[in-house]
Amino acid sequence: MMTAELSRTQPDEDRRLVLRCLGLALAGGAGTMLLSSFGRPALAADVPAKPVWPKDAFTCKDEASALKALGWEAPVASDKITLVLPEIAENGAVVPVSITAAMPDVRSIAVMIPDNPFTLTALFPLAAGTAPDIACRVKMAKTAKVVAIVAAGGKLYSATRDVKVTLGGCG
Amino acid sequence: MAARLAAAAVLAASLLSVAAAPAGQEAGGQAPGGQATVDPAADAAAMRAYFHTRFPALSLRDYADGPYALDAGMRKQLQDLMQFPPTTFALEDGAKRFAETFGDGATYATCFPGIGQGIAQDYPRFDAKRGGVETLAMAVNDCRAAHHAAPLPVDGEAMADLLAQIGKLSDGKPMAVTVPDDPHARAVYARGRAVFDDAKRGTVGMSCADCHVAGAGPGPDRATRAPALGITAGFPAYSTGAGRMLTAEARIAGCDRGLHVAPYAGMAADHLAIAYYLAAVSRGVPVAAPGVRP
Amino acid sequence: MASTIRVRAIAADGNVEVQSLIRHPMDSGFMKNDKGQIIPAHFIQTVTFETKGKIVFTAFWGPAISKDPYLKFSYQGGAKGDPLTISWTDNEGMSDTLTTKVA
Numbered sequence: 079m080m081t082a083e084l085s086r087t088q089p090d091e092d093r094r095l096v097l098r099c100l101g102l103a104l105a106g107g108a109g110t111m112l113l114s115s116f117g118r119p120a121l122a123a124d125v126p127a128k129p130v131w132p133k134d135a136f137t138c139k140d141e142a143s144a145l146k147a148l149g150w151e152a153p154v155a156s157d158k159i160t161l162v163l164p165e166i167a168e169n170g171a172v173v174p175v176s177i178t179a180a181m182p183d184v185r186s187i188a189v190m191i192p193d194n195p196f197t198l199t200a201l202f203p204l205a206a207g208t209a210p211d212i213a214c215r216v217k218m219a220k221t222a223k224v225v226a227i228v229a230a231g232g233k234l235y236s237a238t239r240d241v242k243v244t245l246g247g248c249g
Numbered sequence: 250m251a252a253r254l255a256a257a258a259v260l261a262a263s264l265l266s267v268a269a270a271p272a273g274q275e276a277g278g279q280a281p282g283g284q285a286t287v288d289p290a291a292d293a294a295a296m297r298a299y300f301h302t303r304f305p306a307l308s309l310r311d312y313a314d315g316p317y318a319l320d321a322g323m324r325k326q327l328q329d330l331m332q333f334p335p336t337t338f339a340l341e342d343g344a345k346r347f348a349e350t351f352g353d354g355a356t357y358a359t360c361f362p363g364i365g366q367g368i369a370q371d372y373p374r375f376d377a378k379r380g381g382v383e384t385l386a387m388a389v390n391d392c393r394a395a396h397h398a399a400p401l402p403v404d405g406e407a408m409a410d411l412l413a414q415i416g417k418l419s420d421g422k423p424m425a426v427t428v429p430d431d432p433h434a435r436a437v438y439a440r441g442r443a444v445f446d447d448a449k450r451g452t453v454g455m456s457c458a459d460c461h462v463a464g465a466g467p468g469p470d471r472a473t474r475a476p477a478l479g480i481t482a483g484f485p486a487y488s489t490g491a492g493r494m495l496t497a498e499a500r501i502a503g504c505d506r507g508l509h510v511a512p513y514a515g516m517a518a519d520h521l522a523i524a525y526y527l528a529a530v531s532r533g534v535p536v537a538a539p540g541v542r543p
Numbered sequence: 544m545a546s547t548i549r550v551r552a553i554a555a556d557g558n559v560e561v562q563s564l565i566r567h568p569m570d571s572g573f574m575k576n577d578k579g580q581i582i583p584a585h586f587i588q589t590v591t592f593e594t595k596g597k598i599v600f601t602a603f604w605g606p607a608i609s610k611d612p613y614l615k616f617s618y619q620g621g622a623k624g625d626p627l628t629i630s631w632t633d634n635e636g637m638s639d640t641l642t643t644k645v646a
Contacts, residue, residue, distance in 0.1 A: 129601045131588040136605045164326050166471050168316065168543030172489035172609045174329035194607050195573060201603040205618070208599050209558075213329070213615035217571060217607045244472040333564045333613050337549060492568075492610045 416538025483540025
């Protein structure tokens with residue numbers, strides 16, 4: 079099993095990251111350097127050889143600042159995204175989610191849960207030839223919306239589903 | 250229970266033939282003190298008939314999936330989870346543990362008939378020598394003791410992994426827990442049934458049956474309650490909420506916490522009695538352990 | 544020590560479907576242990592899938608991915624017998640790598 083004895087992230091570090099996210103959101107557009115990684119690259123070569131976890135985006139606490147941290151504009155709702163989630167999740171600890179995007183030139187898929195402590199849940203930059211069709215399992219703190227955001231052809235699209243989370247004492 | 254289900258049983262008796270134990274094989278009649286009539290075969294038939302009437306589309310195997318059996322949305326969640334089952338690591342560890350050789354060269358296969366293949370359907374069982382209910386976990390620890398290995402904590406991960414593997418080795422075997430003709434066994438069964446049916450359990454003041462018989466299915470809080478029938482056939486189960494494997498007894502204790510039952514002497518014995526009762530009335534439901542639960 | 548990575552990669556008509564399960568607690572940093580103490584955040588941040596020198600899939604994760612995380616995706620241009628290397632790193636700098644063959 080995972081070793082538990084290694085050093086943990088310092089709380090100060092966490093606080094600093096959160097502040098950085100907020101500052102970044104207020105500054106507006108400061109995240110443009112990430113644009114080439116997750117937004118609108120025209121070339122497959124833009125997929126980084128050694129992907130770097132986008133720390134700024136993952137510490138944001140709302141959708142607007144998470145989008146800004148990724149260098150993304152507000153997405154437009156699209157029915158070309160199939161976002162599959164249970165209507166009622168029996169337990170928020172494991173909620174199966176799958177996302178399929180039917181538009182051409184999909185470069186990235188993101189999962190955001192704005193009511194969770196941190197909004198950005200997962201980000202999948204896609205290499206050329208990788209299908210815009212992925213599945214994972216997420217945690218949800220409470221009944222909330224889940225947003226799938228797709229960067230494709232230089233534009234941003236989204237689909238949203240409401241998931242009711244029950245944590246019944248008697249399963 | 251028997252009385253409440255009687256109407257449904259009569260209704261369904263003409264619709265399906267319900268397996269009943271041959272006369273003389275299983276206990277029937279009065280429990281010690283004459284408090285409760287004990288007829289497990291009849292209880293099992295009534296239970297099966299009741300749920301067959303409520304959920305005619307379900308097969309007996311479906312009941313081992315607990316709440317996931319009851320509607321399309323739940324079924325889809327289970328199917329998604331089973332694409333790469335969350336029990337994967339527990340089963341791998343369980344298989345390794347099951348292959349363990351003790352200091353004296355013996356293995357678990359030495360202790361269990363059929364090298365441990367096809368035994369889970371017989372547990373929990375009444376053990377006259379023990380003078381009470383024996384769970385598979387107790388049998389595992391007896392085996393360890395016989396071969397000079399230290400016991401495993403019955404609620405620990407190592408034990409749950411082992412039980413998962415033993416359950417897997419019994420996959421598809423119909424549950425076959427019967428109540429022997431022994432006053433003590435009948436008393437434990439009757440106790441399990443009485444506690445399960447106790448209408449004023451905990452400060453919540455509900456019975457187990459309120460949720461898992463009459464209330465089986467989606468509840469007012471949107472949580473889906475597993476039907477009592479076959480409820481133990483999927484245990485041990487990986488609880489997605491707990492993030493680990495749980496035994497049936499541990500899960501029953503969780504229900505008691507939900508009902509705010511104040512801890513009392515004999516509470517653990519009561520959980521065991523409930524597990525014994527549920528297993529006995531679930532006879533015929535195929536073992537599908539390890540299962541998954543919310 | 545046994546690998547933390549389980550993977551199934553199956554080729555059909557030039558398309559490879561990949562499913563993986565990684566053994567990891569994915570502690571969110573918001574849950575408490577039995578003693579009421581916060582369990583510090585401990586989660587995988589990056590997973591990569593690489594074949595023949597090319598990264599075909601990257602997952603960046605936050606702490607709200609479920610314990611023992613599951614992934615499913617597919618890529619084109621793969622064939623049976625291709626090597627597929629899965630690597631992860633977490634917020635504590637721990638990591639694991641496994642190379643398998645596409646079936």
